[in-house]
Amino acid sequence: MRKVQRLAIIGVGLIGGSLARALREADVVGEVVGCGRDSAHLQRAQALGVVDRWMTNPAEAVTGSDLVVIAVPVGAMCDLFKTIRPALAPQAIVTDVGSTKLGVIAAAREAFGKLPASFVPGHPIAGTEQTGVEASFAELFQGRRVILTPTPETDPVATRRVRELWQQTGAQVSEMDPRHHDQVLAATSHLPHVLAYALVDHLAAMDDRTEIFAYAAGGFRDFTRIASSSPEMWRDIACANREALTAVLDGYLQDLQQLREAIAAGDGEAIVTVFRRAKQARDRLIELAGPNAGASA
């Protein structure tokens, strides 16, 4: 495939850094320019060989780049779009890695006036609870899913190009309507994060928290792993996707309240019915996904 001549990564963290590494390893990128707010962090990215050059001015970073990847928290995207708008080359393709898509599309529409044909909204479903360029690695996307949510305004040529690039990282790329993306991710990713954060916070406020945490075993650690994720990133996601998240959370709360009644009443039949259905569904999921479809958020 045709090489990217200059790739600008705005936000050189776990995702942006891993993408740069993966595209370098696949030898499909010429120069990689990194951009962010923290010079020390960007220096480390350069020292690690993730980027060739770096700068803190996004407009400067996108100047002369033929591919721009926005990997900043979704709450920061609108301002960023506004900043880079005047400096973008007409033929430059812009994509993002945000965990919610309707909000990012709205931000782009606001910043650009109308949605640019060269903007391809995307979301790699990969990550760990780690953050930062130090945690980045070229294999992060191998076997992972990447969802592109092109809009009616998006140029199919741009979408194809972004798809090809993600495929070079070893990812499985699919397309989805942005609203549907947000609903699916609210259920499988955003809701679990909210539940895990709320649980740890609730227990941490209890009188015997020291003892509680001392006796917390592996099940609890697994269950709450995602509560070690970046609070700021997840605040942005929760806010950006609040419609879909609130909807699925309300449904869950209703089910949980019902289960609570069954527990309070000691209704073993009702309890085991829920537990059995859940175990069946999860065991089927694991079977379908394969036992090693490992660490990602």
Place this chain on the structure above:
Amino acid sequence: MRKVQRLAIIGVGLIGGSLARALREADVVGEVVGCGRDSAHLQRAQALGVVDRWMTNPAEAVTGSDLVVIAVPVGAMCDLFKTIRPALAPQAIVTDVGSTKLGVIAAAREAFGKLPASFVPGHPIAGTEQTGVEASFAELFQGRRVILTPTPETDPVATRRVRELWQQTGAQVSEMDPRHHDQVLAATSHLPHVLAYALVDHLAAMDDRTEIFAYAAGGFRDFTRIASSSPEMWRDIACANREALTAVLDGYLQDLQQLREAIAAGDGEAIVTVFRRAKQARDRLIELAGPNAGASA
């Protein structure tokens, strides 16, 4: 230490099987007698070298045993206590591995008329979502916590003996009031299980469940791992510990409802406050426990 001459394991599953293996490896047990309802399963336990002999009659199994370990679901304990009562040698020590303690103690009191001095209620906080003797291994308890909850009726000599045996498996043994045990475990273990079961069941009932599960990544898999645990075992635990479980679930529901309002309102400050407190608490927990305080429930 003095060897156990004949150990009877009632319920040769993951926990019972692993305990037998560990005590054998530590060379602190003579003969191991296994008991359960399923002959084929017990034959496998014998073939695996976990037990020397087996039988399906619990009264027969405890006859002549100086240590009896009850490793059946907590819902089955009362009947079991009644069955073994006439066959227990006067000096035989009885302990259990149930995940709730007040319920087991009540069952013993009911079955025996009064609590036997030789009964030491216990709970190894170890396990995986796997079940069955095939999953058992001698190292399961290494570095894990075992909580003993002796009652005023319990003979301290019996408690010391059970403590020593668990220490031989590499476990850290501590003592706790049974009611407090049930509260702590409701928070760190029973509540997460209920939340995970309820989540998977809720998503499995959604129209786009196939797509939802297809895009579920590692975060979701970790979060829901405990929903692959035995539904019957967890029904028993939820019923046996319904008082403490309902209390902590109600507190959690209240907090979650509040967080839901913050999300619906897009109140980033309120959201990030919860998320930050949770991340801090969890990161501290991991620091205290060490990164490899691995797989256990």
